[in-house]
Amino acid sequence: MPALSATSHIWMDGTLVPWDDARIHVMTHGLHYGFAIFEGIRCHAAAHGPAVFRLREHLERFRDSARIYELKLPYSVPELTGAVLDLARATGTTEAYIRPIAFSGYGQMGLDPTGVPVRVAIGMWPWGAYLGEDGQTRGVRATVSSWTRIDSRSLPPQAKCAANYANGILAKLEARAGGYDEAILLNSSGIVAEGPGENIFRVRNGVLSTPPASSGILRGITRDTIVQLAVEDGIPYQRTGFTREELFTADELFYAGTAAGVTPIREVDGRPIGSGTYPVTRRVQALYEDAFRGRSSLHEDWLTYLR
Ligand SMILES: Cc1ncc(COP(=O)(O)O)c(C=O)c1O
Known part of the structure; x- marks a missing residue:
């Protein structure tokens, strides 16, 4: 970190x-x-x-x-x-x-x-990429956490409250102890929710998906950015979540967040994800960078210039 x-x-x-x-x-x-x-x-x-x-x-x-x-x-x-x-x-x-x-x-x-x-x-x-520059290039190794993601019956996940992050810290510590870079948390119904500090995306047969807000996640601003950019770019997008086994059958998985940027997941619990190439993830990385660097004329309103 x-x-x-x-x-x-x-x-x-x-x-x-x-x-x-x-x-x-x-x-x-x-x-x-x-x-x-x-x-x-x-x-x-x-x-x-x-x-x-x-x-x-x-x-x-x-x-x-x-x-x-x-x-x-x-x-x-x-x-x-x-x-x-x-x-x-x-x-x-x-x-x-x-x-x-x-x-x-x-x-x-x-x-x-x-x-x-x-x-x-x-x-x-100045703070570099949360999961490392190397992680953004080569992808990171993730594990499904034994800790369940908090839900809105206990700690509202849509509030970025410090107390919520005790759940993320437990998952992060467990992932590190197992030799992994990052955790993936399931919600109390066993459906994929998110990482401790990132949302998660899946690609299967060229179609991008990410869990809905109701699955117990923080509504990420990067997540929203990626969905808008992908749809404009013609990348097929489906508003649907996925199960634990659908992590293993993904062609690509990636984390997305302000701190982590867009970081490919190359392995989950020791199982390689897809073929190890990330064509959609790379395209999303490029679209996202174009947006925050002000190279996309469609989204100038996303930038507040300092001078
Ligand atoms: C739990 C959690 N999920 C997702 C995200 C990604 O949100 P954003 O893209 O707004 O940074 C964050 C980071 O703020 C987070 O802490």
Whole structure:
């Protein structure tokens, strides 16, 4: 996993502060109970300069995550947009990952967060491909996790809440202990849901598919991007999920997410997937990169340029 490297500033509760000064108290409520919602966004060098990809959609999902958990966000989407752009300009980074987080702050303990001040911070730093550059080229080795994906009867998967990620961490640790790069989680009905931090796509006989939102996944913005781009490109797409055995009979499988980009899966539980060539995955990688680099005239509205 690529390391965290400091940049010059963090945006915190309305102001830019030096990176090293963005501290919180160890008795912070959200730290104890995982009561925090966050986002993962990327900024890239694009056709007309550095640009943030699908910023509005990410911040709207941030707002929705807060709504689901009744966390009262003190900033609107337009205010957060301004905050991200101020931070991006201050840090001077071009290829970077952006992490907004809102959490219940200091002043109270116990599960009721009512009255606890909500803190908001945004960090931004250069971060390589989450499953490695090599993974994006050669593909990664995945395993089906023994941990079941959370579902909306327990922890709402469509909220990007810190507590949800304890489930992903268990799956990731198990995958690593087994010598795999990443996990695939099934939902409580045994249907494929997603990776710990990525959505999953399958290709069979040239047809692309990905599990529906109802299968217990985060509605990925990369997932949405890929579906739109594939349909425009004439790649057949079916709105349908798949079972564990359909992982093994796939011609291609890939993970998709802001952190991981589009990463082919070359093996599941030691079984090679397809022929080891990824024609549809490669096409999707190229379409996705064209979109975030501003080379696709159809989707200029997906980019927010810094200047
Ligand atoms: C659990 C989970 N699924 C899927 C994704 C992919 O979502 P996106 O493409 O919006 O980054 C992420 C990343 O945010 C995630 O954490």
